[in-house]
Amino acid sequence: MQAIRFLEFGKPEQVLRLQPLDLTPLAEGEVRLRMLAAPVNPADLNLIEGTYGVKPPLPAIPGIEGCGEVVESRSPEFQTGDRAIVLRRAGSWATHIQVSEDHLFKLPAGIDPLQGAMLKVNPATAWRLLTGFVQPSPGSWIVQNAANSAVGRCVIVLAKRLGLRTxxxxxxGELREELLGLGADEVLLDDDSAVESLKASGRERPMLAFNCVGGESALRLMNLLGPGGIHVTYGAMARRPLTVPNGLLIFKDLQFRGLWITQWIENAPREEIRKVYGELAEALVSGELSMPVDQVFPLEGFQSAIARVQEPGRNGKVLLAV
Known part of the structure; x- marks a missing residue:
């Protein structure tokens, strides 16, 4: 097999190497996958840099999600030819991985492997944002920043399925028509005009806000929320912290929560995880849910893939395909 590895933390373009590795025999209950595709996520780059919330033992293989085909199995749940995604970090930037059966979700037939490779993180994050903190009544509003992100797009689609408005x-501004076509109810520029627009409309305030930016954008969501609203942070694209004015705590009694989908996967009952991913996978099969792909690179082109992830103006995910 071949795998992209790093022996020390640092800039990905400097510390990553594509190296040959030996395949080891499977233990009872383990499954070997030939990887088909794996996204290059910002979290992967943070992991390599050593700035992520956890640090793996070194040497390490990046890749927090991916889709593969079973080539060998010592689990009764998986047969040769089955396709599956990894639910735990398993070093998916490789030609092959071997993992416990408990760390896999078997995909239904008909899923594009590129879409399947992106199923673990973004759709599940969107689902948990919409259902994991409060149960909004049908017709009520939620608000989010970075609505053009992969999670943001999934939120729009899944909120529509739940009867919620976004x-x-x-x-x-040029993203407006595209997101409206996806099912968004309202698309506003992420500046102070958004708050003024809501005030002028006299419309009901959202009770749920999803923040993956931080800084002034996160504060804008606080100002858009209604009294007692819940502000959930799941990312920090601007790399700026949340600053919460005293008045928003005292007079609006806002609640501040966080979401890390990895923690939910590790702690949720197995049946709950299967149910959620089963519903999301069916939405992929039907075409109701789809995530844009910017560019696909071969494993040996990982340096170009990493450079592309860090360029502005991307329209979708960058993936490695074996």
């Missing part, structure tokens, strides 16, 4: 903040 107010979506974006940095570029």
């Amino acid at each position: 107010m979506n903040l974006v940095r570029r």
Whole structure:
């Protein structure tokens, strides 16, 4: 097999190497996958840099999600030819991985492997944002920033399925028509005009806000929330902290929560995980849910893939395909 590895933390373009590795015999209950595709996520780059919330033992293989085909199995749940995604970090930037059966979710037939490779993180994050903190009544509003992100797009689609309406903040006005076509109810520029627009409309305030930016954008979501609203942070694209004015705590009694999908996967009952991923997988099969792909690179082109992830103006995910 071949795998992309790093022996020390640092800039990905400097510390990553594509290296040959030996395949080891499977233990009872383990499954070997030939990897088909794996996204290059910002969290992967943070892991390599050593700035992520956890640090793996070194040497390490990046890749927090991916889709593969079973080539060998010592589990009765998986047969040769089955396709599955990894639910735990398993070093998916490789030609092959071997993992416990408990760390896999078997995909239904008909899923594009590129879409399947992106199933673990973004759709599940969107689902948990919408269902894991409060149960909004049908017709009520939620608000989110970075609405053009992969999670943001999934939120729009899944909120529509749940009968919820979405107010979506974006940095570029040209994204408006595209997101409206996806099912967004309102698309606003992520600046102070969004707050003024809501005040002028006299419309009901959202009770749920999803923040993956931080800084002024996160504060804007606080100002858009209604009294007692819940502000959930699941990312920090701007790399700026949340600053919460005293008045928003005292007079609006806002609640502040966080979401790390890895923690939910590790702690949730197995049947709950299967149910959620089963519903999300069916939405992929039907075409109701789809995530844009910016560019696909071969494993040996990982340096180009990493460079592309860090370029502005991407339209979707960058993936490695074996």
